[in-house]
Amino acid sequence: xxxxxxxxxxxxxxxxxxxxxxxxxxxxxxxxxxxxxxxxxxxxxxxxxxxxxxxxxxxxxxxxxxxxxxxxxxxxxxxxxxxxxxxxxxxxxxxxxxxxxxxxxxxxxxxxxxxxxxxxxxxxxxxxxxxxxxxxxxxxxxxxxxxxxxxxxxxxxxxxxxxxxxxxxxxxxxxxxxxxxxxxxxxxxxxxxxxxxxxxxxxxxxxxxxxxxxxxxxxxxxxxxxxxxxxxxxxxxxxxxxxxxxxxxxxxxxxxxxxxxxxxxxxxxxxxxxxxxxxxxxxxxxxxxxxxxxxxxxxxxxxxxxxxxxxxxxxxxxxxxxxxxxxxxxx
Amino acid sequence: xxxxxxxxxxxxxxxxxxxxxxxxxxxxxxxxxxxxxxxxxxxxxxxxxxxxxxxxxxxxxxxxxxxxxxxxxxxxxxxxxxxxxxxxxxxxxxxxxxxxxxxxxxxxxxxxxxxxxxxxxxxxxxxxxxxxxxxxxxxxxxxxxxxxxxxxxxxxxxxxxxxxxxxxxxxxxxxxxxxxxxxxxxxxxxxxxxxxxxxxxxxxxxxxxxxxxxxxxxxxxxxxxxxxxxxxxxxxxxxxxxxxxxxxxxxxxxxxxxxxxxxxxxxxxxxxxxxxxxxxxxxxxxxxxxxxxxxxxxxxxxxxxxxxxxxxxxxxxxxxxxxxxxxxxxx
DNA sequence: CTGAAAGCGCTTACAG
DNA sequence: CTGAAAGCGCTTACAG
Numbered sequence: 001x002x003x004x005x006x007x008x009x010x011x012x013x014x015x016x017x018x019x020x021x022x023x024x025x026x027x028x029x030x031x032x033x034x035x036x037x038x039x040x041x042x043x044x045x046x047x048x049x050x051x052x053x054x055x056x057x058x059x060x061x062x063x064x065x066x067x068x069x070x071x072x073x074x075x076x077x078x079x080x081x082x083x084x085x086x087x088x089x090x091x092x093x094x095x096x097x098x099x100x101x102x103x104x105x106x107x108x109x110x111x112x113x114x115x116x117x118x119x120x121x122x123x124x125x126x127x128x129x130x131x132x133x134x135x136x137x138x139x140x141x142x143x144x145x146x147x148x149x150x151x152x153x154x155x156x157x158x159x160x161x162x163x164x165x166x167x168x169x170x171x172x173x174x175x176x177x178x179x180x181x182x183x184x185x186x187x188x189x190x191x192x193x194x195x196x197x198x199x200x201x202x203x204x205x206x207x208x209x210x211x212x213x214x215x216x217x218x219x220x221x222x223x224x225x226x227x228x229x230x231x232x233x234x235x236x237x238x239x240x241x242x243x244x245x246x247x248x249x250x251x252x253x254x255x256x257x258x259x260x261x262x263x264x265x266x267x268x269x270x271x272x273x274x275x276x277x278x279x280x281x282x283x284x285x286x287x288x289x290x291x292x293x294x295x296x297x298x299x300x301x302x303x304x305x306x307x308x309x310x311x312x313x314x315x316x317x318x319x320x321x322x323x324x325x326x327x328x329x330x331x
Numbered sequence: 332x333x334x335x336x337x338x339x340x341x342x343x344x345x346x347x348x349x350x351x352x353x354x355x356x357x358x359x360x361x362x363x364x365x366x367x368x369x370x371x372x373x374x375x376x377x378x379x380x381x382x383x384x385x386x387x388x389x390x391x392x393x394x395x396x397x398x399x400x401x402x403x404x405x406x407x408x409x410x411x412x413x414x415x416x417x418x419x420x421x422x423x424x425x426x427x428x429x430x431x432x433x434x435x436x437x438x439x440x441x442x443x444x445x446x447x448x449x450x451x452x453x454x455x456x457x458x459x460x461x462x463x464x465x466x467x468x469x470x471x472x473x474x475x476x477x478x479x480x481x482x483x484x485x486x487x488x489x490x491x492x493x494x495x496x497x498x499x500x501x502x503x504x505x506x507x508x509x510x511x512x513x514x515x516x517x518x519x520x521x522x523x524x525x526x527x528x529x530x531x532x533x534x535x536x537x538x539x540x541x542x543x544x545x546x547x548x549x550x551x552x553x554x555x556x557x558x559x560x561x562x563x564x565x566x567x568x569x570x571x572x573x574x575x576x577x578x579x580x581x582x583x584x585x586x587x588x589x590x591x592x593x594x595x596x597x598x599x600x601x602x603x604x605x606x607x608x609x610x611x612x613x614x615x616x617x618x619x620x621x622x623x624x625x626x627x628x629x630x631x632x633x634x635x636x637x638x639x640x641x642x643x644x645x646x647x648x649x650x651x652x653x654x655x656x657x658x659x660x661x662x
Numbered sequence: 663c664t665g666a667a668a669g670c671g672c673t674t675a676c677a678g
Numbered sequence: 679c680t681g682a683a684a685g686c687g688c689t690t691a692c693a694g
Contacts, residue, residue: 003444003473005687016665021689031663048445052392053687055383056670063426071415072625077408084402084429093446095394096425098415113334114379115424142334223611248612255614280554281579281609283586294403336671347681352673362679384671387686 004045013041024049051093055116063093064304065117067109069124071098074276075293079123079149082297090305092118099124109135113142119308120146121300125195129153145307149300150293152194159307159316161300163291165195168322169202172243172271172289175324177210179331181241181269187253188245190218196245199273203243223252230256240268241330247272251282254329269330284328292320335376344372355380382424386447394424395635396448398440400455402429405607406624410454410480413628421636423449440466444473450639451477452631456526460484476638480631481624483525490638490647492631494622496526499653500533503574503602503620506655508541510662512572512600518584519576521549527576530604534574554583561587571599578603582613585660600661615659623651 010017015038022030023038030038041047055061066083068076087094095117099108112120120139127135132153139146148160169186176184186203188196200216207214217233219226230253233239242257244250250272254264262268264284272279275290299318306313341348346369353361354369361369372378386392397414399407411427418425426448430439443451451470458466463484470477479491500517507515517534519527531547538545548564550557561584564570573588575581581603585595593599595615603610606621630649637644 007687017688018665018667018690019663022664025689029663034663046441048441050387050447050687051445052383052386052447053670054689056381056387056672057687057689059670059689061383070412072405072408072412074403074405074408077403077405077411080408080427081401081403084427088429088431094427096411096415096427098419100419110377110379114382116381116383223608248608251612255612258614277554277579278609278612281582281586282612283589283614338671348672349674349681349683350679353680356673360679365679381671384686385673387688388671388673390673390686 003050004047006047006049009038009041009045009047012045013038059116061093061116061118062091063095063117064301064308065095065097065112065115065120067097067099067112067120067122067124069099069101069126071096075125075150075274075291076123078293079297082294082299083121083301086298086301086305092305105131106134106138109138113138113144117144119304120144121304122146122148123150123297124148125150125152126191126193127151128194129155132158145304147300147304147307150195150296152198156317159303161296161303161318161320163296163320163322165198166202166205168273168289168291169199170206171202172273172324173203173206176241176243176269176271176330177206177212179241179269182212183215183239184212184241184243185237185239186214186216186243186245187249188216188218189221189249199245219249221246221249223248226252227256231260234260234262242268242270244270244272247274247276247278247286247288250286250288250329251278254282254286265328265330271330275325279325279327282329287327287330288325290323290325292322295320334381335378337378337380340369340372340376340378343376344369392424392447392449393422394426394448395632395639396426396428396443396446396451398428398430398443398451398453398455400430400432400457402427406456406481406605406622407454409624410628413625413630414452414632417629417632417636423636436462437465437469440469444469444475448475450635451475452635453477453479454481454628455479456481456483457524458482459525460486463489476635478631478635478638481526481627483529487648490634492627492634492649492651494627494651494653496529497533497536499604499620499622500530501537502533503604503655504534504537507572507574507600507602507661508537508543510572510600513543514546514570515543515572515574516568516570517545517547517574517576518580519547519549520552520580530576550580552577552580554579557583558587562591565591565593573599573601575601575603578605578607578609578617578619581617581619581660582609585613585617596659596661602661606656610656610658613660618658618661619656621654621656623653626651
């Protein structure tokens with residue numbers, strides 16, 4: 001049998017399509033026994049409204065577009081987990097749009113707009129402030145609500161959910177300084193991520209406050225590459241503490257340190273960012289600054305639902321709390 | 332300005348909507364100068380077809396539904412990476428549908444059908460064969476193409492892309508047997524995943540062939556839980572090799588083994604499955620059976636595009652090759 | 663509380 | 679090669 005339509009339901013229930021539609025969308029406007037009769041037929045026929053037709057007629061698709069760069073990154077998929085759970089609650093569907101580096105951002109966003117999503121969640125920790133404003137302009141122009149998640153932007157008019165990465169970098173560094181470490185390195189990425197730049201800024205601030213020299217060592221997130229870097233690192237550098245901008249970088253560094261005869265945390269204290277599974281699978285286990293990535297996703301989706309439904313929001317810039325999880329790699 | 336529609340383009344170009352539509356969908360059917368005039372107007376007005384309207388009229392949404400359980404699992408997000416890349420190539424959009432344990436599978440699938448996707452990719456390594464057939468029946472009934480990815484099913488009529496997990500388990504075990512290990516444990520999950528059951532079957536076959544006693548130790552994927560299990564493990568068990576059904580389980584076991592004074596690989600050889608980043612971030616680095624998760628996603632999406640376009644496919648059951656990556660944790 | 667009718671923005675035979 | 683018209687399956691004022 002072909003899928004039942006609103007027509008077949010209307011005929012079987014002896015009412016007009018308008019009434020069937022109301023039963024679905026404004027049940028309180030339909031008399032009780034009419035409503036029940038229609039509901040019964042709907043169940044019997046296994047009728048499900050065609051969401052595409054509904055989308056065209058109502059101009060609401062109950063779909064949000066989620067823009068990502070690399071879905072395989074743990075932080076991205078965690079965020080998607082939070083987004084997906086909240087979307088399920090609020091009955092929104094999720095469309096994924098991957099924008100790769102070689103693609104034109106403007107063009108891609110315009111394409112997403114043509115997909116008629118009700119709102120957009122933009123996840124990207126590499127986006128420059130200028131880019132953010134470009135994207136913002138197109139979406140504003142098309143009058144489509146949006147939230148940036150895990151994005152760094154100063155703009156007061158941009159809805160954004162994130163954590164205070166500068167403060168996080170500051171606090172984690174202070175922790176090591178309090179342990180009387182002097183030669184504290186920040187292991188950052190060669191590639192520029194705006195979130196990492198914030199961590200760097202916080203690190204520098206803490207070091208300078210303590211009149212210590214900030215030393216940033218740039219490497220790759222790729223383990224096979226950074227192992228090489230770290231091996232040569234120990235040949236000539238004095239170091240008694242290190243912070244990796246990601247847990248995986250910190251763990252990779254730890255492994256090479258141990259192989260070079262250093263004891264952790266006695267000789268070198270090590271800490272990471274994000275408190276991923278890497279942190280509990282290292283030996284010793286890694287101290288890490290917990291970034292509530294799942295929550296960033298969930299909260300930004302929640303904020304977006306409010307914006308899509310013109311609900312009042314007191315604050316469009318939300319900074320979630322972070323905290324340090326102390327484990328064996330520091331004192 | 333409001334979004335341009337096909338009407339406004341038609342008027343501005345002095346043609347009918349049918350012609351504009353043809354320029355977009357069957358350009359070869361339009362005379363060249365007409366086509367160019369229309370194309371010029373399209374560019375000027377920044378016209379983008381409304382995909383919802385197109386979907387309703389053509390009954391093709393160029394959207395595929397991807398069904399997942401837990402997106403935060405590394406294997407799932409890797410697969411999504413492959414799916415997303417191929418989808419981009421073939422111009423399909425992706426809608427994500429998370430089906431949690433407490434949800435009714437049949438009902439969820441029916442809901443997805445009502446979303447009018449052109450095809451469905453079902454990722455799930457926990458699905459029983461019966462469930463697979465339930466899902467299959469609904470989709471067949473609605474005449475919607477589908478591919479199961481990383482799913483174990485014997486049914487010959489079900490399009491599925493996966494690897495031969497039984498053989499993988501067999502080969503990895505043989506590797507350790509060849510190194511003269513006798514007390515080889517398989518560290519599996521307490522929770523039943525069909526893929527893990529296959530690994531177990533392969534492990535058992537290899538052990539029995541070598542007249543060794545198969546010993547399966549069940550634990551949790553959660554590190555804090557399995558650390559406890561592993562700690563008591565060493566109190567009473569004789570062991571000279573272990574295979575974790577996931578890299579993370581193998582690494583967790585390795586850490587506890589070392590803390591209990593065992594040398595890896597001298598006293599205990601250890602191997603894992605999936606060749607994730609965990610395998611290169613452990614100390615020593617972990618031998619692992621590589622599962623081409625990204626490729627499983629990519630190939631299943633490719634297969635789905637063929638099914639959606641009624642192209643001939645020689646084989647609807649695809650088994651991708653796997654291989655063992657030898658590292659420091661085994662000889 | 664309910665129905666008739668227009669309309670959402672497209673595609674697709676059917677004519678010409 | 680092009681246009682007029684019907685139709686995709688809904689929603690939504692507008693009447694009554």
